[in-house]
Amino acid sequence: MAGSEAAGRPAPAYVLGIDLGTTSVKAALLVGAERGQSVAESCSRETRAHTGSLEAGPQGMEQNVQTIMRALNECLAALPQQQLQRVSHIGISGQMHGIVFWRKEKGCKWTECGTGPAFEPEEVSHLVTWQDGRCSPTFLSSLPVPQSHVSLATGFGCATVYWYLKKRLKKSGFPVHLLPEVGDPGSIAGRTICAWHGIPKGAKVGIALGDFQCSVYSCLTERTDAVLNISTAAQLTISMPPGFQPPETPDASSAVTYFPYFNGDYLAVAASLNGGNVLATFVNMVTRWIEELGLQIQESAIYTKIIKAALAQNDSQLSVHPTIFGERHVPEQLASVTNIAVSDLSLGHVTRALCRGIIENLCSMLPVQRLLETGVRRILGSGSALARNKVLRQEVERIFPFPVVYGKDIDAAVGAAMVMFHRK
CATH class of the missing domain: 3.30.420.40 (ATPase, nucleotide binding domain)
Incomplete structure (x- = not known):
């Protein structure tokens, strides 16, 4: 300079x-x-x-x-x-x-x-x-x-x-x-x-x-890319074809929202209210249980330990539907845990199932078949929760049949x- x-x-x-x-x-x-x-x-x-x-x-x-x-x-x-x-x-x-x-x-x-x-x-x-x-x-x-x-x-x-x-x-x-x-x-x-x-x-x-449109704008250069962001909440986004116009009236039951984008384009967005905040709530719950037992451990240390435990478990038969914050298209929906077996009650099994549930919930809102029909060829992964959680990344790669690229500068600022x- x-x-x-x-x-x-x-x-x-x-x-x-x-x-x-x-x-x-x-x-x-x-x-x-x-x-x-x-x-x-x-x-x-x-x-x-x-x-x-x-x-x-x-x-x-x-x-x-x-x-x-x-x-x-x-x-x-x-x-x-x-x-x-x-x-x-x-x-x-x-x-x-x-x-x-x-x-x-x-x-x-x-x-x-x-x-x-x-x-x-x-x-x-x-x-x-x-x-x-x-x-x-x-x-x-x-x-x-x-x-x-x-x-x-x-x-x-x-x-x-x-x-x-x-x-x-x-x-x-x-x-x-x-x-x-x-x-x-x-x-x-x-x-x-x-x-x-x-x-x-x-x-x-x-x-x-x-901030959502700006985050996408910072990284999306190809219409064949889908953007997966998991921070406080979670979003899965694809570009709609040029000239696309959304329906004239809202559909309150639809899990996909069409957000206006730049240059008259639209994005199809599955905007889940349940992302990293679910994991934060889970860690907070474990922390409170430990305190009730008369022990003290920092939340940051607990997060590190539960992720390590989950990495030791390649699979879990537990099924966690993690919508503790509801969803805009089903605001009254609560979370649930099913398929509980004695063999899957370790902290690692539960954490693994919770991470999978976050991705499965997002995928249910914007299914893989629709991504394929739109011509998606790869997924750009971003967000603080996804960056710090290897278990989440493993579940993304398990559920989506596309190459996943991490490390893109997906940043609203x-x-x-x-x-x-x-x-x-």
Whole structure:
């Protein structure tokens, strides 16, 4: 870089991608090159933002916005200042479907930190996330039918707004003025009003994008690829043919949703609510049992031990249907364990069966036969749960009759930056 500047060539401009995820935030700096873009630097921080909801009760899933933004500021502060000073565009993605409210003109305040001005949320509500379960099937059935091919589900922002309206007001129409304007992906929402962690004043900021589409955009180059992501939740995705249009009316019983993608295309998505969160719940359950026996073991150590135990068991006759969080197309569905035999009661057998159940559940939503009919030739595997769990990877390769490629840079922050890079 120094040599380029010394030779009289201008220093390269960077595009910053930010992803506000369910469990962590990530920032990625992309720089242009003759053969495309490359990730120059990236940083992530866990948010640890979950907070209880007295109003919604145990079904509520909310996050503290101040905690999320604190993690974002820490993330940006860890990136090299000299590169942030060359950022010309910012792309933003975040967890989809949830909602947060703020007072107009008082959504944030600017404060000074070690790297210069930073903004913090001021008069804002908690974030009601996509995992929120306060809207029961009965409540959802009482709402107007959406003029969309996508069915309404608990955790969707509009459903949450209706829940607040009906809980606090006797009669009220939907506050349409709260909804954001819809723009083209990559279009500019505005510019930074002052320097921010070294990012220059006037940097162009793109409109917010869904983290799911950005994740797919970061890796999907061939229509014959399917993308399997297992993080907090799990998704299996395929590209629909050019010109495809989804049905005009929603089918609440369908396990597949058609998500709008870039350039007028659509993705067929089996979006399961049960992924890494199921394994996390299982580990938490084992931890509580151990504590009740008067012992103490760190959850991280338990996770390592149960995966090791499962790797020692090549098979298990146990059948685990792991839908403890329900599914949007069958929200009342619970989890179950069947085919229990004395020979399959070890921790390794149960863990192996649980991992297989997560993959089988996803496969039941978007079957192998449909993948074959669509022309899928390989699967791109991604996500934190899949990356750290060899048993999950073994079960993916056992169930799907396609080559599975791991290690692809499937990353919403990178995807958000790529969208802005390609449209700047």
